[in-house]
Amino acid sequence: MTTARPGASYHELSWDDFDSLALTGGDVSAADVFKRSERTRVLLLLRAIVNEVGDTADMVGPLAPLSTAWDLLARVQETEPGALYAILDHPFTGSWAAHTIRRLRTSESQPYPLWSQLGNLHALAASAAIRAGIDARLAVPMLHGTVVLPTLGAVRLDEFSPEWSTSTVHVHDAGAEVEDGHFRVHVPEDRYSHSPGWWGLRRLVSCSGTRELVLCLDDLDPYRGLRQPIQPARVAQSEIDAWAELLQSAWGLVCQAVPHIADVMPLGLNTIVPGPPAGNFREVNASSADAFGSAVIGRPRDDATLGAILVHEFSHIQLNALMHLIVLYDDQHGGRYHYAPWRDDPRPLGGILQGIYAFAGATSFWRGLARCTSGPLHRRAAFEFARWRTASFTTLCRAREESALTNAGRRFLNGVADRLGSWQDEEVAAETIGMAGLAAVDHYLGWRIRYLRLDAAAVLALARAWPGKWPDTGLDLSSGAPVLEPDGPWARDRADHLRTQVIGSGLVEQGDNEADQALATGSYERAAKSYIWELTTTPDKPSSWAGLAMAMRAARPGPASELLFQRPELVHAVCRAIRSLTAVPPEPLAVAAWIANGLALSGQQEPN
Amino acid sequence: MSTNEAGALSIRSDLPDLHGIKLAVIRDCNDMVLEQATSVAVAQVSRPLISVGGDGGSGGDAGGGN
Numbered sequence: 123m124t125t126a127r128p129g130a131s132y133h134e135l136s137w138d139d140f141d142s143l144a145l146t147g148g149d150v151s152a153a154d155v156f157k158r159s160e161r162t163r164v165l166l167l168l169r170a171i172v173n174e175v176g177d178t179a180d181m182v183g184p185l186a187p188l189s190t191a192w193d194l195l196a197r198v199q200e201t202e203p204g205a206l207y208a209i210l211d212h213p214f215t216g217s218w219a220a221h222t223i224r225r226l227r228t229s230e231s232q233p234y235p236l237w238s239q240l241g242n243l244h245a246l247a248a249s250a251a252i253r254a255g256i257d258a259r260l261a262v263p264m265l266h267g268t269v270v271l272p273t274l275g276a277v278r279l280d281e282f283s284p285e286w287s288t289s290t291v292h293v294h295d296a297g298a299e300v301e302d303g304h305f306r307v308h309v310p311e312d313r314y315s316h317s318p319g320w321w322g323l324r325r326l327v328s329c330s331g332t333r334e335l336v337l338c339l340d341d342l343d344p345y346r347g348l349r350q351p352i353q354p355a356r357v358a359q360s361e362i363d364a365w366a367e368l369l370q371s372a373w374g375l376v377c378q379a380v381p382h383i384a385d386v387m388p389l390g391l392n393t394i395v396p397g398p399p400a401g402n403f404r405e406v407n408a409s410s411a412d413a414f415g416s417a418v419i420g421r422p423r424d425d426a427t428l429g430a431i432l433v434h435e436f437s438h439i440q441l442n443a444l445m446h447l448i449v450l451y452d453d454q455h456g457g458r459y460h461y462a463p464w465r466d467d468p469r470p471l472g473g474i475l476q477g478i479y480a481f482a483g484a485t486s487f488w489r490g491l492a493r494c495t496s497g498p499l500h501r502r503a504a505f506e507f508a509r510w511r512t513a514s515f516t517t518l519c520r521a522r523e524e525s526a527l528t529n530a531g532r533r534f535l536n537g538v539a540d541r542l543g544s545w546q547d548e549e550v551a552a553e554t555i556g557m558a559g560l561a562a563v564d565h566y567l568g569w570r571i572r573y574l575r576l577d578a579a580a581v582l583a584l585a586r587a588w589p590g591k592w593p594d595t596g597l598d599l600s601s602g603a604p605v606l607e608p609d610g611p612w613a614r615d616r617a618d619h620l621r622t623q624v625i626g627s628g629l630v631e632q633g634d635n636e637a638d639q640a641l642a643t644g645s646y647e648r649a650a651k652s653y654i655w656e657l658t659t660t661p662d663k664p665s666s667w668a669g670l671a672m673a674m675r676a677a678r679p680g681p682a683s684e685l686l687f688q689r690p691e692l693v694h695a696v697c698r699a700i701r702s703l704t705a706v707p708p709e710p711l712a713v714a715a716w717i718a719n720g721l722a723l724s725g726q727q728e729p730n
Numbered sequence: 731m732s733t734n735e736a737g738a739l740s741i742r743s744d745l746p747d748l749h750g751i752k753l754a755v756i757r758d759c760n761d762m763v764l765e766q767a768t769s770v771a772v773a774q775v776s777r778p779l780i781s782v783g784g785d786g787g788s789g790g791d792a793g794g795g796n
Contacts, residue, residue, distance in 0.1 A: 131746070131747045132746055133745045158747065159745055161748075162745055162746065162747060162748045163745070163771050163774075165748050165753070165756070166748075166764070166767055166768045166771040166772075167768075167772065167775065169753075169756055169768060170768050170771065170772050173768075192753060192754075193754065195753050196752055196754035199752060206753075219775070220775035223772055223775050223776060224775065227776060411774075412775060446774060
């Protein structure tokens with residue numbers, strides 16, 4: 123039984139908003155709820171930290187007790203609530219709080235001293251006071267002479283100062299200064315500016331018609347990363363300029379392709395942490411449930427890719443906020459792992475749900491882009507649309523069978539299924555569908571080879587019997603649940619070839635793998651021979667096995683090639699066992715034919 | 731999260747809307763609602779829902795993310 127505070131209200135999300143999130147990928151009303159509920163969540167985390175640490179002096183080292191910072195935040199709220207909310211809405215206030223709570227519960231050594239981490243609350247309070255313009259004087263942590271004031275920028279006092287020390291933030295009628303006893307830097311009124319001793323937070327404004335996306339590119343906040351605290355790392359102005367140009371163009375594409383999501387995105391995405399520039403089709407981006415409103419993004423090479431990334435990460439952000447309020451699945455339910463077409467490794471149900479929703483968002487972007495473009499960009503968009511509408515939908519259909527889903531989780535997936543399902547039969551050029559299908563199969567076969575294992579005794583029995591009589595004893599040749607350690611590396615070069623084949627020249631560089639090029643251009647017999655040749659020198663290479671399976675099925679259909687296509691992990695495992703017994707690598711197709719024949723003679727169904 | 735369909739939604743927490751409540755008041759508050767909501771929020775971050783790198787990518791077979 124709980125006792126509500128008199129007059130307390132609760133965050134509410136209507137069923138209509140809930141369903142709209144699933145059906146459309148973005149909802150203004152839901153985004154508004156999330157903005158406020160995430161603010162509350164962060165506030166609760168701050169409260170938990172302050173309560174847990176209390177006024178224990180040895181935990182905060184040279185700083186004032188946490189209650190001093192807390193009282194300053196309370197003063198800011200009384201005077202200028204908006205200044206406090208800017209701090210609570212800052213994505214890395216949430217990630218700092220989450221990281222700190224985890225740290226307070228572990229004895230693992232950390233790169234930063236605890237007092238410096240707890241002192242981020244002092245820095246947050248100082249930033250709030252500067253924003254509110256209220257008198258304050260507070261010591262804050264300083265790393266190598268740099269003081270980060272979250273949401274504002276960083277003051278650089280003395281780079282030769284010790285690794286960790288303190289400085290004092292003084293806010294008064296005439297402005298704010300930071301000083302360490304030797305140096306003093308005035309915090310400029312235009313906090314986005316750059317001046318001696320001051321790194322302002324970079325802010326980029328992208329406009330398309332009446333729509334505006336305002337994003338901070340945060341290269342300063344110590345809690346902007348996904349794991350440990352990291353030092354400020356100023357990004358060069360030339361890189362910021364490149365971001366500005368790319369964002370402007372990408373935002374235009376988002377507004378054009380998915381205007382309904384563009385209407386919501388500014389409510390849920392406000393910060394990008396620039397990662398290392400990405401290569402073609404090699405984007406690595408991430409968002410964390412701890413840091414609502416932000417994403418780590420490596421600058422991609424083209425605007426369409428960035429548009430897809432923005433929609434994708436925004437989808438993660440919305441789903442994270444939803445999952446803070448509602449249980450979509452029981453995460454205590456055994457932790458089974460599944461195939462995820464967007465990842466090389468098996469994923470738990472939580473990751474699968476995230477991927478489905480984020481890829482449904484990205485797919486909607488590619489769909490919209492394909493409809494309003496022509497030439498190479500249209501072909502690229504059509505390829506990605508064809509690739510991910512199927513991958514997301516089939517993954518969703520499998521996930522829907524999971525008993526760990528709650529009623530809400532099932533209802534949510536049903537909504538996403540309605541969206542994805544309606545796209546499955548939309549017209550796309552046959553060649554594009556073919557290439558997208560090959561890319562999907564390629565990835566799945568590679569996954570099977572790398573993560574599915576067979577019973578070792580059964581495989582050994584087959585290897586000993588090869589090439590003679592099929593063993594009489596019943597063998598369990600089923601592939602069990604995926605393991606988490608891969609059997610060999612995976613390369614995505616072939617997927618690049620397939621894309622390149624569809625897109626045409628101009629966007630991507632051609633690789634030089636003869637087998638992959640042959641497969642992408644439909645020369646299946648030549649591709650098969652090349653993959654067989656590859657396997658003579660690298661007999662366990664997963665991508666060669668997957669390529670051979672695809673090429674053989676197209677070039678020489680029959681029981682052997684079908685088995686190789688359906689169960690590449692089985693043929694590979696037996697080939698490897700034969701090789702270890704005889705020191706001679708067997709011919710893969712001969713082994714596949716022998717197994718297919720043996721299974722047929724013994725009346726065994728092809729186990730899957 | 732509130733629900734109008736009993737049992738249809740599994741509710742993780744009745745998250746109080748703290749907008750307008752002074753931080754100084756929250757600090758000294760032992761209201762069970764806040765205690766319960768705080769423990770839920772703490773539990774959520776104690777076991778992050780998404781592994782870093784997530785289930786991402788945005789196309790291009792980009793691995794490494796959710």
